[in-house]
Amino acid sequence: MYRILFVEFVSGDVWGELPALEVNFSRVLNAPGEASVKVPLTGPAVRGLPWQALQPWRVLVYVQRGQQILWGGPLVSYAADLSSETMTLNAQGLWAYYRRRFITEDRVFLARDQALIARDLIRDFGDGTGNLVRSSGPKALTFDDTYLTGVVRDRSYWRYEWKGVGQMVEDLAQLKDGFDFRLDHFWQNGRIVNRFVFGPPTGDPTDFVLEHGANCTVSGISADGTAITTEAVVTGAGDGADQLVSSWYDLLHETDGSRRIPRLTSVQSRVDVTVPATLTAYAQQAIAEGSVPIVIPAVQLHPHAFPSVGDLQVGQLASVRAKVGDWPGHSGRFKVTEISHKVSDTGAAETRLALAPGEVFANVGSASIS
Known part of the structure; x- marks a missing residue:
């Protein structure tokens, strides 16, 4: 019922299949998720298996049920139990790789759709399919190039800051009016395709x-109700009187007789943010998350x-x-x-x-x- 496939990360070539004794995996919105698979070390199904190929970050592990691929990501560790003659393979969701890539050249985006910003960062500095001369990566992702969120943002990324690609995309996603994302995996023309999928933040x-x-x-x-908030304050770059600050309020929650509560304040620090509108977006999200x-x-x-x-x-x-x-x-x-x-x-x-x-x-x- 379940097939465990292992694929070379760099080429995408399917190298083999493993029998599974136990399978555990999690798919997480806007995050990598993880998986563990217990396989036997003896028996006809694994006899002649190229064990030397099962090395961390060399292969992607996929979990397939029927015709559906339910999960995929790089092998990051394994442990062999000689007494039970089993091995446990531990993998992280494919997005974990892009958390290990960094922005290595200055990049400025002005009034650009946030989906385009995310795609450019991933392609240029993560996947190796962008326009940079020195772009490097496994070329493992595909996108819907026509998708736009309708929300434009200004962003500056400087080489000396060494910001992670994955973290910057996740930061964009969690802004108010940001986006959701996940990675889907499916068969196409005899190969497994990894598709980066955008979604609306409202679901x-x-x-x-x-x-x-x-x-x-x-x-x-x-x-x-621990996180209920009617006043969200977010501080940004700068010190003292020069520090950027933005606040957002849920005044209706404080005044509507059917649900009136006293003011509850939360404060966040975003010291790397230099754009007031970005601070306001974080404050809006804090109010939304603390509204109920x-x-x-x-x-x-x-x-x-x-x-x-x-x-x-x-x-x-x-x-x-x-x-x-x-x-x-x-x-x-x-x-x-x-x-x-x-x-x-x-x-x-x-x-x-x-x-x-x-x-x-x-x-x-x-x-x-x-």
């Missing part, structure tokens, strides 16, 4: 409904039910419904931020979801002071 709408007792088990629901208590259901999908691990993608919005006894329960729209899948040595599969309330990605707030 991709779907008709998926996760209902407790029907197609999933909601083992618990937690509500946390974080209500999170713990969801485990039922095996063989719909949707399954192969149907859901991180960044999608799904409805969750759960109630029990005389408690009215909770119903709402949630964004899938992580999908964790585990297959034990008995073949039993378990899929758990990490979810974030859809409200925290909405536009919230009514005033700005910079």
Whole structure:
């Protein structure tokens, strides 16, 4: 049911297949995720296997079920257990590689769509498919070159700052009106393609409904108001009276009689930010994330039910419904931020979801002071 493929990172050539005793992986929105695979060291399936090829960062490991590739990323470590005659391969999601690449030349973007900025940084300084003469990389990613977010930004990256490509793309993503991203993997013309996929920060709408007792088990629901914020202050570059500061307020939350609360303030430091509008975007995001208590259901999908691990993608919005006894329960729209899948040595599969309330990605707030 599950195939474990290993592919040379640089060429993309499929080098072989491994039998799996256990499989664990996680897909994480705007982040790499990770995987571990336990394989046997003896038996016909591994006899003659080119073990010397299974070296950290030399190969990409892919998890395939049916015709779908569910996960992919570089091998980063392995451990052989001689008593049980097994080996555990540990891998990180492919995005982990781009966290290891750095911006090595000055680059200035003026009034440029943030998707174009992200693509240029990745291609020029990460993947080796850009316009730089000395551009180096595995040429492992493809993009939808027509996709634009409609949000333009000014950005300056200086060589002496040695900023990481992955971190800069993630910083762009987490701004208010930023974007989501994930890496998809699929077969095309006998090769595995790795596609960088942009998505709206509010989440991709779907008709998926996760209902407790029907197609999933909601083992618990937690509500946390620790991060509720009605005044977000973000400080930037500079010192003392010359320091940049931007604030954003949720005045309605402080005055609406149906949900009125006293002012709650949060303060962030972004010392590398020199553009006031960028500080305001961070403050807006803090207000959005702090606009409601974080209500999170713990969801485990039922095996063989719909949707399954192969149907859901991180960044999608799904409805969750759960109630029990005389408690009215909770119903709402949630964004899938992580999908964790585990297959034990008995073949039993378990899929758990990490979810974030859809409200925290909405536009919230009514005033700005910079």
